[in-house]
Amino acid sequence: MLDYAPALARRMALLPGNQLEMLKLLRNQTAENMGLAAGRTLGTLLDAVARHTREGRIFVARAADVGFRQAVRERDDPSGDYGSRRREP
Missing domain, CATH: 1.20.890 (cAMP-dependent Protein Kinase, Chain A)
Incomplete structure (x- = not known):
């Protein structure tokens, strides 16, 4: 790959x-x-809003403690998010 x-x-x-x-x-x-442009704009706005929610602040603090990649794994692995799924060899 x-x-x-x-x-x-x-x-x-x-x-x-x-x-x-x-x-x-x-x-x-x-x-x-x-x-695409509208989606990018909406994504930016929603990201800004999400960072100020309780969950967003907890995630940012966790990422500062363990690193961004680990915080994403901890957040996404339980739900089997696309980035968390095992890839076939």
Whole structure:
């Protein structure tokens, strides 16, 4: 899996630059049409609100104590969140 990004970059480097620019424009426009910018804005606002809830303050304090990654594991593992699930080899 770690080799995927460099291999993709090598393949992309073989394409003409103007073709890459057009593909990027197409993908970005598709994402924008699906509401990417609005989703980003809403996510930022909800994150700001959540940080001031009781649970948010507890999480921030726990992250300061044990580190962010560990605090996320402790929060997400019990529910089997996507990032907490075991990956098949």
